[in-house]
Amino acid sequence: MKYSYYLFIIIFLFIFNNGNASRFNPYGTDWMIGFHFGGTSFFGDLRSESGGLSSTPFSKYFYKDMRMMGGITVDKWFGPYIGMTGNMQYGKIQGTKETSDSWFEANLFEYNLSASVNLSNVFFGVDRRRHWMIYSSIGLGMTESRSWKYAISTEKQIGTNGFGTPKTEDGKYIPMSEAVIPMALGIKFFIGGNATINFEGSFHTINSDKLDATPNVNTSFIAGIEGYTYYSVGIGFWLNGSGPSNSRNFRRRPSYGGGRSQYSTINSRKSSSNNKIFRKGRKRFKFTRR
Secondary structure, eight states: OHHHHHHHHHHHHHHHHHHTTTTTOGGGSSEEEEEEEEEEEEESSSOSOOOGGGGSTTSHHHHHSOEEEEEEEEEEEOSSSEEEEEEEEEEEEEEEEGGGTEEEEEEEEEEEEEEEEEHHHHHHOOOTTOSEEEEEEEEEEEEEEEEEEEETTTOOEEEEESOOSBSSTTOOBOOEEEEEEEEEEEEEEEOSSSEEEEEEEEEEEESOSOTTSOOOSOOSTGGGOEEEEEEEEEEEEETTSOOTTOHHHHHHOOOTTTTOEEEEEOOGGGOOTTSOEEEETTEEEEEEEO
């Protein structure tokens, strides 16, 4: 798990180093920290239903083996379209297959880094007064997990995974570490000056066939991967009072361009000839540099 800290240490150091310099540095703006929680659904060998919708909340099978998960995210937006998201989450995963008289549960920790796209601005145009944002992301990360497999009829443990050679003399075992590709689609609603609430569905493909402690005899590529879906609700806070779609802040100060400029209403009688004046309707605006 030590590798998970490296990713977020870099991200947070970058935030703090640029936080006080956000007035001059474009990388010091548009940072958000968020928290999320929701339910997971496993897909792999130990699952009775294998249909595409069976791992979504629209299917009754999703709630049969649903377990809880939660985590923390850090977002950085580089403009109206593209951003980056660092994420850490921890929770449980469960799967059942009656025909095999077995079920399993696993503890899983995941950390990843993803590229995000503001689909609202891509398809509907940039609107700084919009109070919502549809987004998608895809990335790469690592998972660390331990699994326990049981017989349904006897409830006895019949298998495990993620208990490798002890790492230390005190008996701590090495969990299974595998790469993961997370893909997500979600929507954010801006509920205040600096706050958002979001709903997201994500698909996590793990490069392993041992998450359910049941290796597949099929050696094909598809049979060699497992994973889970994760549907969550979260809340986020813009650290410097601005965001890529925050209507309140963007009416006052668009942050694209690194917070180096702002638009302000002026009194035309007091304006000087050195200012560049822009007329829109009955209001007049001037562009000033800090």
